[in-house]
Each structure stands twice: as C-alpha cells, then as structure tokens.
Amino acid sequence: MQIDLTGRTALVTDSTQGIGAAIAAGLARAGARVAVNGRSEESVSAAVATLARKVPGAELVPVAADVAGEEGAGRVAQVLPRVDILVNNLGIFGSADPLEITDAEWRRYFEVNVLAAVGLTGPTRAAGEGVVVGGGWNAGRMNGDEQLLCGRVYGCDHDDPNPGPLPARTYAALVGGPLDGLLLDITGFRAEELDGGVALATELSRWPGGRALYAPGDGEPRTPGPGTVCRFHYSGDAP
Template sequence: MRIDLMGRRALVSGSSQGIGLAIATELARAGATVVVNGRAQEKTEAAAAAVRAEVPEAEVQAVAADLASADGAASLKEEVGDLDILVNNLGIFESRPVLEIDDDEWRRYFEVNVLSAVRLIRMYLPGMMERGFGRVMNIASDSAVVTPLEMVHYGVTKTALLAVTRGYAKAAAGTGVTVNSVMAGPTHTPGVEDFVGELVGDDKPWDEAQSQFMKEHRPYSLIQRLIEPAEIGNLVVYLSSTQASATTGGALRVDGGYIDSILP
C-alpha cells in the first residue's frame, strides 16, 4: 500500500520528543507538511531540525505554544492556520500512589491530557468539515482500559480521550472527516526510560531493566518488549490517509497485544 500525504498539512502536539517526534517524522516521510509543537522555542526548533535530518525534503514548521492553556492554543491557531491532519499527542505521566494525588494534580492532568485535545479539535474540526476532508487522531494508551495502579490519574485521562474521540466523530458524521483514538502500548521513549528506572532501579543495563519492567509491570505484552515510537507513527500515517476513509470513531490499538481483550 502506497500512502501519499503530499498536499496535506499536519500538526502534532507535544512533538518535541518521543512519540510525537516520531509521528511528525513519519508524516513528513509520507509527504505531509508538518507542524511540530512544544512549549520551548529552542527545543521545538531542534525537533523540526531532527525531522529534516531524517527526511531531508520535509517541509516542517516549528511552533512553540503551551497547549494546556486556552491562550496558548489560540496563539498556535493564529500562527498555523488551517490543517488537514490533527494529532493530539500532548500528554504527561508520572508514577504516583493514587491516594496521594490531590485536586490540583488531577486538574493539571485533565488540562494537559484532555482539554488540550478538546481545544484543538474545537478549533480545527469545523474547517475540516466545511472542506470535506480531515483527520483527527487522539493518542490514547493501553492505560485507558487497563488502569495502572501506579498512575491512575494518567489512565483516567486516557479513558476520557476515548469518549472525546467518539463524541467528536459523531459530530463529524457524513462530512468526510474521521476522528479516531490510537491506543499506544508501553513505548520506548526517554521519559519511559526514566519511568522504568523508577520502578526497577536505574543501576541496571538498559536491556536488563527493560526485560524486568516488562515481566513485572507489563506482563501481558505479547511482543515482550517496548514499542518503538515509529511503530505508532506508522499507524497514524495510515489513519491520516484516504485509504482509512471508513475508519472513524474507533480506538485502534498499537499496544503490542498488551490489552487482554478482544475489543478495547
């Protein structure tokens, strides 16, 4: 299957590193013009440079904005203009005993992990519907349905994203616009390397630490390894294409078989 995204303009929120950067790179590789986003200008520009280094012919724009605030989202919209593809990847996570999570932290997680996506969808979906084409993807997680004890607040926000996805997909019914969730499994990123170190100790060689983490904390993974970010990017590229025109309102899994159920 040849996927050509030439002529499409895509934004990936929270794409200065990790999964977001990999998604931006794979979209650029497929021909899309890509907007990378982060809070810090220097780091965001470095991410754009990384995409160009991987895909020399890529058209990449770096836009620094804090999408956890309404003002930040509005400033990004003013600078970016219209989009064909919106990937809501921005998210935070941290290990925390559930009884120690206070109201302020719950609010912060919803602002960053849920409302940042809602704001951008609300800004961009009407234009997509008017033009008769658009792709919206919310990067969720296996934690949306397998709530991890060590980060319940994170899992709850990802569960909320599944409902957000379904609701906006219904709002876009019959317009040529699709809205889907991508449920990523345990993924190899710098942040996850730190997380693994917190849980199994940071004094071990990486291969040993990863193996112990998967056995003790993610034992249901069928691939028995962390997912590489580009593997998530591959699914996003497909969902961004015309070939995925009949897939909407869904929660699609790229979780290494971690979720132990037939349906999400």
C-alpha cells in the same frame, strides 16, 4: 502500504522528541506538511532541524506554544488556520496510586490530557473535514508489552534501532513522573554525583524547556555495574 498525504497539513503536539517526533517523521514521509510543536523555541528548532535531516524535502512548520493553555491554542490557530490531521500526542501522567493523587493534580491531568486537546480542534473544524487522533488522552502507566517507555534509555533518538541498554554500560531506572520507565546512563558517575540526583530536560515538565528532578531514595540499594544498579525517584520539576 504507503499513504499519500500530499497537500494535507498535520499538527502533532509535543513532537520534539519520543513518540511525537516519530509520528511527525512518518507523516512527513507520507508527504504531509507537518507542524512540529513544543513549548520552547529551542526545542522546536532543534526538532525541526533533526527532522529535516531525516526527511529531506519535508515541509515543516515550527510551532512553539504551550498547547495546554488557551494562549498556546490561540497561537496554534494563528500559525495554522487550517489543519487536516490533528494528533494530540501531548499527555501527562504520574506513577502513583490513584487514591494518593491530589484533586489539584487530577484537574491538571484533565486540563492537559482532555481540555487542551478539545481546544485544538478549531483549525480541524475550519478544514471542513479532517482526522483527530487523541493519543495524549491515553497517557498513563501501561502494563506488559504496552509499556512503550519501559527499558528505553533516556536521550536515545525516537527511531534508534537499539534504544535499550548496552551490555557494558551502567544504568539507573527512573521511577515516577514524566520519564517513568526510562533508564538513565550513569556510567562513570561518582558516588557523590549519584547521591546528588539529576535534572533531566523533558517537554513534559511543568515549565517550557523545563527539567524533571530524579534522585535515589534514602537507603536505596545500589549494586555494582554494569547493568541497572539503582533507582532514581521523581521529586518534581524545575524551570
């Protein structure tokens, strides 16, 4: 079924990559004017260019703003005084025992996953009617077939028909943090490169255009490739 959203304006938060980018593409194909959001001008510009190639003729609005804060929400309201469809895709989570998460981290989860979404409803209310989808509120570790990130390779495009590992490649499983469940292609890495860990660009970092840090744990077992040969554990974020 093809839905006609011609004349409607949609905002998808955190839509420069992954599920957010896929949602933005679907809305654009349905005829909506789509606002692409991320925290840096560079990531938003790149995402808009990619989406324009995939959906020729799409009307796209770049919105570089950290919507987790009041300043970012204000920026959105300036660029988009009216929004008919709001998809709150932004959400953060960590792979940890709930009892081990600090009070400060719980507050950060609530501020980003809940309060930020509420703060963005102003333009939707201005439309008089509209649709609000709270995808980011469901951020968290999912089980079984619902683990949408599990088994995907970091860096694969959101609509890649084969986002999983390839038979002749070697991978590290990412554990914890914003990229938990993804696989990192480490084919050709030397031992010293693996020991040094990696800094992976992600919109879910604490900083706009930031990176999530992953490295093997002390004594982490490593098997010969190809396939998934080791695990890289999340240790924090860097600008």
